[in-house]
Each structure stands twice: as C-alpha cells, then as structure tokens.
Amino acid sequence: MKHVDAYRDPVLAKTLRAAIAEEATGRRYALMEFCGGHTHAICRYGLEDLLPPTVTMIHGPGCPVCVLPIGRLDMAIELALRPGVILATYGDMLRVPGSNGNSLLKAKAAGADIRMVYSTQAALDLTEKHPDRQVVFFAIGFETTTPPTAVALAHAKAKGLRNFTVFCNHVLTPPAIDAIMATDGTDGGIRIDGVVGPGHVSTVIGTGAYEEAADKHRRPIVISGFEPIDVLESVLRLVRQINRGEARVENGFSRAVRRDGNAKALALIDQVFGLRDSFEWRGLGAIPHSALQLTDAYADFDAERRFGLVHRTVPDHKACECGDILRGVKRPSDCKVFGNACTPDNPLGSCMVSPEGACAAFYLYGRFRDVAATA
Amino acid sequence: MCLALPAKVLGITGETGTVELGGVEIDISLALLDDVQPGDYVVVHVGFALSKIDEAEARATLAALHAARQAAAPPPPQHRNGGEEAAG
Numbered sequence: 001m002k003h004v005d006a007y008r009d010p011v012l013a014k015t016l017r018a019a020i021a022e023e024a025t026g027r028r029y030a031l032m033e034f035c036g037g038h039t040h041a042i043c044r045y046g047l048e049d050l051l052p053p054t055v056t057m058i059h060g061p062g063c064p065v066c067v068l069p070i071g072r073l074d075m076a077i078e079l080a081l082r083p084g085v086i087l088a089t090y091g092d093m094l095r096v097p098g099s100n101g102n103s104l105l106k107a108k109a110a111g112a113d114i115r116m117v118y119s120t121q122a123a124l125d126l127t128e129k130h131p132d133r134q135v136v137f138f139a140i141g142f143e144t145t146t147p148p149t150a151v152a153l154a155h156a157k158a159k160g161l162r163n164f165t166v167f168c169n170h171v172l173t174p175p176a177i178d179a180i181m182a183t184d185g186t187d188g189g190i191r192i193d194g195v196v197g198p199g200h201v202s203t204v205i206g207t208g209a210y211e212e213a214a215d216k217h218r219r220p221i222v223i224s225g226f227e228p229i230d231v232l233e234s235v236l237r238l239v240r241q242i243n244r245g246e247a248r249v250e251n252g253f254s255r256a257v258r259r260d261g262n263a264k265a266l267a268l269i270d271q272v273f274g275l276r277d278s279f280e281w282r283g284l285g286a287i288p289h290s291a292l293q294l295t296d297a298y299a300d301f302d303a304e305r306r307f308g309l310v311h312r313t314v315p316d317h318k319a320c321e322c323g324d325i326l327r328g329v330k331r332p333s334d335c336k337v338f339g340n341a342c343t344p345d346n347p348l349g350s351c352m353v354s355p356e357g358a359c360a361a362f363y364l365y366g367r368f369r370d371v372a373a374t375a
Numbered sequence: 376m377c378l379a380l381p382a383k384v385l386g387i388t389g390e391t392g393t394v395e396l397g398g399v400e401i402d403i404s405l406a407l408l409d410d411v412q413p414g415d416y417v418v419v420h421v422g423f424a425l426s427k428i429d430e431a432e433a434r435a436t437l438a439a440l441h442a443a444r445q446a447a448a449p450p451p452p453q454h455r456n457g458g459e460e461a462a463g
Contacts, residue, residue: 001380001381001397002381002383002416003381003416003428003433004380004381006437011444012440012441012444015440015443015444015447015448016440018447019443019447037379090421118421118422119403119404119421119422119423120421120422121404121422122422141421144420144421144425145420145421147407147423147425148404148407148420148421148422148423151404151406151407151423200379200418200420200425203418203425203426204425204426226379229440233440254429254432254435254436255428255429255430255432255433255436256381256418256426256427256428256429257426262407262408262425262426264407264408264409265407265425268407
C-alpha cells in the first residue's frame with residue numbers, strides 16, 4: 001500500500017534501531033508518545049523491544065475516549081434516556097463505563113435510542129429521517145474530530161435545523177502537553193524528556209502550535225507519523241536533540257503535516273467554537289483553556305444549553321488505575337485488575353475500551369511480553 | 376479514532392470524494408480541503424479528509440532514511456522495498 005509499506009521496512013527499522021542504541025547512551029531518556037495512535041503502533045509493532053534500555057516510552061493521554069471524565073459520559077447517558085432524543089455517537093464511546101456500571105450500550109439495551117455513526121454527516125442524516133425527534137451528536141475527541149463537528153454545525157445553522165444539537169466535549173492537545181511537561185516528577189507526575197507529538201492532530205493545528213510548550217519547558221517535541229519507521233525515526237530525532245541540549249519542534253511527518261496546519265479547518269473551528277475556561281480531564285484533572293464550547297452564535301445547537309445538562313465530577317472505579325496510566329505514572333501492567341477483572345470485553349476503565357487506550361493496546365499486543373517463554 | 380491510513384482519491388463529486396481505503400471504496404467529505412484531485416492521497420479521519428499527502432515530502436523523507444541506511448551499511452540483497460515505494 002502506497003505511503004504505508006515503505007514505512008514498515010524491516011531493514012530501515014534495523015538501521016534506526018542501531019542508530020538509537022548508539023546514540024542513546026550515558027543517561028536515561030523518558031519519552032512520551034502523547035497520542036493513542038502511537039501507543040497502538042508501539043504495542044502492535046513491538047517497538048519498545050527495539051529500543052535500548054536507556055529509552056523508555058511513556059504512554060500519554062491522547063486517546064479521546066480515555067480522557068473524557070465519567071461525569072461527562074453520565075451526562076450523555078442521561079440525555080440518551082430522555083424521551084424523544086436520539087443520541088448519535090462514535091462507536092468507541094459505547095462500551096466506556098459510566099458510573100454505577102452503566103454505559104451507553106447498557107442504556108441502549110434499556111431502551112435509549114443510541115445510534116453509532118462513523119461521521120457527523122451520518123448524524124445529520126438522522127435529522128432528516130426523524131424530523132419529530134431531537135438528534136444529539138455526542139462530540140468527543142481532539143483537533144482531528146473537531147473540524148468534522150464544525151462542518152456539521154455550520155451546515156445545521158445554514159439549513160436552520162431545529163432538531164440537531166451537539167454535546168460538545170472537544171479537547172485541545174497543546175494545553176494537555178503543556179500540563180504534562182510542567183511536571184517535574186516531584187508532584188505525583190513523571191518528568192518527560194521529550195514528546196513524540198501527534199501526527200493527525202498536527203495535520204489540523206500544524207507544528208507551530210507546539211513551539212510555545214517546547215520553548216517554555218525547554219524540551220523537544222517531534223511530530224510523528226504512525227508507521228513503525230515514523231515512530232523509530234522520531235525517537236532518534238528526540239534522542240539527538242536531548243543529547244545536544246536542544247528543545248525544538250521538529251516535523252517528522254512532513255508528508256502530511258505543515259507548520260500552519262489546515263487553514264480551512266482552523267477557520268471553521270474558530271467560527272463555531274470558543275474556549276472553555278476550564279475542562280476536567282480524566283487523570284489530568286481540570287486544565288484551563290483546554291476544551292471547546294459552542295459560541296453564542298451557535299447557542300441554539302448546544303445540547304448543554306438546550307437540555308440544561310449539568311456536569312458532576314464522578315470518581316473513577318476504585319480499582320481502576322486509568323488516571324495514573326493517562327499521566328504516564330503507571331503502566332497498564334501495574335494495575336491489579338488489568339487483564340483479569342478488566343478486559344476489552346468487560347472494561348472497568350476507559351483505557352481498556354478503545355484500541356488507542358494504553359490498556360487495550362497492551363492487552364491486544366503486549367500482555368505476554370513480560371512472561372518468560374516456555375516452549 | 377486516531378487510527379487512519381492514507382486513502383487514494385478515485386473520484387470527486389461536489390464536496391464528496393470516493394476513496395480507496397485498504398482495498399475498500401468509500402465516500403468521504405472533502406469539505407476541509409481545497410485543491411484535491413483524483414489520484415491524490417489524503418489522510419481520512421471520521422469520514423473527512425484532513426490533509427493531502429505531499430508526494431515530494433514523502434519522497435524526500437524516504438530518500439533521507441535510505442541514505443542514512445546506506446551510510447550505516449550496504450543494503451542486503453534480499454531487501455524487497457528498495458528506495459522507492461511500491462506503486463499504489
């Protein structure tokens with residue numbers, strides 16, 4: 001497959017592996033891959049096994065369903081159970097556990113009208129099929145899923161749709177990276193020496209969006225593609241910058257990412273959304289200016305306003321370590337319920353649900369890594 | 376949701392593009408991109424093309440990677456992919 005196979009070349013992987021091993025010496029390198037897509041690639045291709053013991057990959061919080069706090073999911077479940085409402089959601093959200101063992105899937109079984117959609121257009125299509133019902137799109141995710149939500153809202157406003165609203169939970173990557181880099185390792189967090197930056201998010205926001213964080217914290221960020229060669233090359237670039245005492249933003253995914261991102265998508269986001277003062281992230285807590293809400297011009301399409309939804313903070317399941325795992329403080333295998341009480345079929349925490357979640361990626365690809373071979 | 380592959384644009388009607396994604400033809404929205412032509416590769420995410428793959432950048436990246444490889448060691452004879460990508 002073009003633009004894929006060439007970045008899975010085993011000979012290039014061996015060259016990069018040797019270069020990393022040669023250059024990553026004399027200190028430890030704690031590198032965080034922010035994006036769950038990278039966590040997935042690292043687990044799927046066994047990339048940690050190609051890295052020398054000096055380099056540790058720390059899995060970050062860039063998994064959309066993982067960072068949504070239970071309180072926000074509870075609001076969606078409550079909304080879905082209201083008469084006359086159709087809740088349209090990306091499939092990843094269906095099995096995420098809410099409070100009291102509830103989930104959207106269980107709400108659907110109890111009679112709520114919940115539809116899985118692959119795009120915001122499919123949610124808009126529901127408004128035409130069901131003019132007598134209120135269609136609410138459960139909008140989650142980072143800057144990748146935000147422009148499609150903005151397209152749907154602009155369309156709904158242009159058509160004057162009266163039965164379409166968005167329950168907005170879109171979050172922003174740079175404030176979360178800033179919050180993680182602000183940790184020095186003494187305050188319950190973990191000190192990160194460099195960040196493998198998200199590739200698809202950066203197609204929208206551009207590499208320029210990270211320059212402030214790299215400057216402020218004096219640590220490098222390398223934007224990476226999602227194939228194994230991309231990730232290994234980004235690790236090598238980070239090791240080199242750290243060795244030279246540099247703290248630049250580098251673009252390791254230049255075939256898809258530009259410095260200024262996607263101007264059309266950013267303009268649309270600006271038109272439809274404004275910053276929230278603060279937003280609660282699972283694991284990271286409340287981060288100022290880290291999430292979006294609909295502007296007043298789009299107030300009629302804001303589900304929180306139309307339905308009077310109120311957010312309550314709800315603690316995670318007490319056995320679940322998702323919070324610490326999302327901060328990079330713990331690894332999935334450190335969690336007592338990992339792989340026994342908590343599995344992808346029966347997740348206790350959000351990190352076990354989506355394939356981008358660190359626990360699900362570990363479960364799928366890496367859970368036997370630490371087990372000695374017996375054959 | 377962040378898991379995506381480059382998709383080849385086969386045809387365009389208005390803001391809708393028909394793409395080939397992993398051997399399957401699907402319709403996606405091109406509302407977020409300008410200047411997409413059939414034959415281009417785009418990064419597709421939840422039904423929308425977010426970015427066009429820059430062929431020149433892709434070639435430059437691969438050329439640099441292979442140059443570094445050849446500087447480190449001569450290529451083994453059984454290597455299949457060579458310096459260029461397989462035809463898409």
